[in-house]
Amino acid sequence: MNKIQTTCNYCSLACNMDFYVENESIKKVVPSEKYPVNKGFSCIKGLNLDKQLTSDDFPKNPILKTPNGREEISWDSAYSLFSQKLKDITDKYGKESVAAISTGQLALEEMALVGHVFRNYVGGQLDGNTRLCMATSVVAHKQSFGFDAPPYTLNDFELSDTIIFTGANPVVAHPIIWDRVRKNKNKKVIVIDIRRSETAINADYFFCIKPKSDLVLYYTIANYLIEKNWIDNSYIENFSENFEDFKNHVSKFSIDDIEETVGITKEEFITLATLIHEGDAVSFWWTMGINQSYQAVRTAQGIINLAVMTGNMGRPGTGANSITGQCNAMGSRLFSNTTGLYGGGEYADEAKRKFVGEALGLDPAIFPTKPTLPYNVIIEKIISGEIKALWILCTNPRHSWINNYEFQKAIEKLELFVVQDLYPNTD
Ligand code: SF4
CATH class of the missing domain: 3.40.50.740 (Rossmann fold)
Structure with a gap:
C-alpha cells in the first residue's frame, strides 16, 4: 500500500493524516505520527476525511x-x-x-x-x-502591533501557567489545542464566556458574563491592575505607547459596577484579576466569540492591552493570541x-x-x-x-x-x- 501524507482542512490546526492507498482507492486514514502539530493524534473529523471521496455521491466529473x-x-x-x-x-x-x-x-x-x-x-x-471570520482580529493586530500575525506557537499551550480562553471552545472546535492544554500539568485554565461550554465545564475557573460585556470586563480589569500597581512598568515604558491616555480611559470602569455591567460578583472579579497578576506566564486566547461579536476590534485590543501591560508578551507561554477558525x-x-x-x-x-x-x-x-x-x-x-x-x-x-x-x-x-x-x- 502507498502512504500519502496530507493535510486535514476542517479546522485551523491543519493536522496531517496518512492516507493508505491501494489500486487508486483509499484503504485507511491514520493521523501522521511524526507531524509536529498532531503527533499521531486527531479528532474524528480528520479520521473521516476519506468518506466523501469514497462515497457514491462523489461526482467523478464536472x-x-x-x-x-x-x-x-x-x-x-x-x-x-x-x-x-x-x-x-x-x-x-x-x-x-x-x-x-x-x-x-x-x-x-x-x-x-x-x-x-x-x-x-x-x-x-x-x-x-476569511473576511467573514476574523477580519476584526486582523485590524486589532495591525493597529496594536503594526502587523497581522498572532504571536504564538502551539508549544505555548504547554508552557503557560495561566491559560485564559474568552469566546473560545477548544474542547469541541480545536481538539488538538485542548490536547496540548491537557498535557500541561502546571496550569490553571480559566474560561470567560456567556455560556457554560464544554471547555468551561473542564476549566479550573469559569466566569459567566453577560452578552456584550467583554470589553467592559477587560477595561475594568485593566483599571484594577493599574490601581493595584499589578502591572509591568518597565515593559510598558519600553514597548508601548500612550499608556497615560489608556490609563485615563479605563479609569471610568470601576469594580463597583461589575455586577451590573458584566454580571459577575466583585469576589469573582478579584479572583480573576488576582489570577492574572499571580501567573508567571499568562496567555490570553480568543476565537469567534470575540471576532464576530459586539465591538470586536476594541475587545480584542482590550485583551492585547492586558497582555502588554502585565508584560505577558514575547516570552514562552504568554501572549494575546487569536486562534483562527480555518486551516489556512x-x-x-x-x-x-x-x-x-x-x-x-x-x-x-x-x-x-x-x-x-x-x-x-x-x-x-x-x-x-x-x-x-x-x-x-x-x-x-x-x-x-x-x-x-x-x-x-x-x-x-x-x-x-x-x-x-x-x-x-x-x-x-x-x-x-x-x-x-x-x-x-x-x-
Ligand atoms: S483537529 Fe482539526 S485539523 Fe485536526 S483532524 Fe480534527 S478537524 Fe482536522
Missing part, C-alpha cells in the same frame, strides 16, 4: 446545469466552457465584472495560485470567506493577493512591488493597484448588475453569508456561476 437539468461533462469541456465564458464576459463588460470567493480551507499553494491567476491575469475581484486563514490573509501584495505589503508600495516582481520573475505592472472589493460588496455588485460572473471555491455562501436570501437573489442575476467543491449537494 456537472453542467442546462435547461434540461444537470448533466455530467468531461473535464476538458468544463475547462474550455469556463475559460471561454469568463473571457466573453470580461471582453464585454470589463475585467472587474468577474469575481471569485475562496476559502481558508484551501492549501497555501492553491491559495497563492488562485490569487495569482485571478487577480494578476484575469484582473477580477477575489475575496475569501493566515495563508488567505497573506498569500491570496486580495488585500495586499502576494506575501505581504501594500499595492501602492513601489519598492514592495519591485521585490515581489523579482521574486516571481514578473513585471510588477501586472499586479493589481488596489485591494479587491470585499465579500459583501461583491454580492452587492452582483445584485446591482455590475458583476456578471462568480466562481465559488470550496465555501457555501448560501449557508454562511449573513443574509443568505440576499445571496440567493444574487445568484439569479449572474450570467456565469461556477461552484468548485467536494460536495455536490450544497445549496
Whole structure:
C-alpha cells in the first residue's frame, strides 16, 4: 500500500493524516505520527476525511446545469466552457465584472495560485470567506502591533501557567489545542464566556458574563491592575505607547459596577484579576466569540492591552493570541493577493512591488493597484448588475453569508456561476 501524507482542512490546526492507498482507492486514514502539530493524534473529523471521496455521491466529473437539468461533462469541456465564458464576459463588460470567493480551507499553494491567476491575469475581484471570520482580529493586530500575525506557537499551550480562553471552545472546535492544554500539568485554565461550554465545564475557573460585556470586563480589569500597581512598568515604558491616555480611559470602569455591567460578583472579579497578576506566564486566547461579536476590534485590543501591560508578551507561554477558525486563514490573509501584495505589503508600495516582481520573475505592472472589493460588496455588485460572473471555491455562501436570501437573489442575476467543491449537494 502507498502512504500519502496530507493535510486535514476542517479546522485551523491543519493536522496531517496518512492516507493508505491501494489500486487508486483509499484503504485507511491514520493521523501522521511524526507531524509536529498532531503527533499521531486527531479528532474524528480528520479520521473521516476519506468518506466523501469514497462515497457514491462523489461526482467523478464536472456537472453542467442546462435547461434540461444537470448533466455530467468531461473535464476538458468544463475547462474550455469556463475559460471561454469568463473571457466573453470580461471582453464585454470589463475585467472587474468577474469575481471569485475562496476559502481558508484551501492549501497555501492553491491559495497563492488562485490569487495569482485571478487577480494578476484575469484582473477580477477575489475575496475569501476569511473576511467573514476574523477580519476584526486582523485590524486589532495591525493597529496594536503594526502587523497581522498572532504571536504564538502551539508549544505555548504547554508552557503557560495561566491559560485564559474568552469566546473560545477548544474542547469541541480545536481538539488538538485542548490536547496540548491537557498535557500541561502546571496550569490553571480559566474560561470567560456567556455560556457554560464544554471547555468551561473542564476549566479550573469559569466566569459567566453577560452578552456584550467583554470589553467592559477587560477595561475594568485593566483599571484594577493599574490601581493595584499589578502591572509591568518597565515593559510598558519600553514597548508601548500612550499608556497615560489608556490609563485615563479605563479609569471610568470601576469594580463597583461589575455586577451590573458584566454580571459577575466583585469576589469573582478579584479572583480573576488576582489570577492574572499571580501567573508567571499568562496567555490570553480568543476565537469567534470575540471576532464576530459586539465591538470586536476594541475587545480584542482590550485583551492585547492586558497582555502588554502585565508584560505577558514575547516570552514562552504568554501572549494575546487569536486562534483562527480555518486551516489556512493566515495563508488567505497573506498569500491570496486580495488585500495586499502576494506575501505581504501594500499595492501602492513601489519598492514592495519591485521585490515581489523579482521574486516571481514578473513585471510588477501586472499586479493589481488596489485591494479587491470585499465579500459583501461583491454580492452587492452582483445584485446591482455590475458583476456578471462568480466562481465559488470550496465555501457555501448560501449557508454562511449573513443574509443568505440576499445571496440567493444574487445568484439569479449572474450570467456565469461556477461552484468548485467536494460536495455536490450544497445549496
Ligand atoms: S483537529 Fe482539526 S485539523 Fe485536526 S483532524 Fe480534527 S478537524 Fe482536522
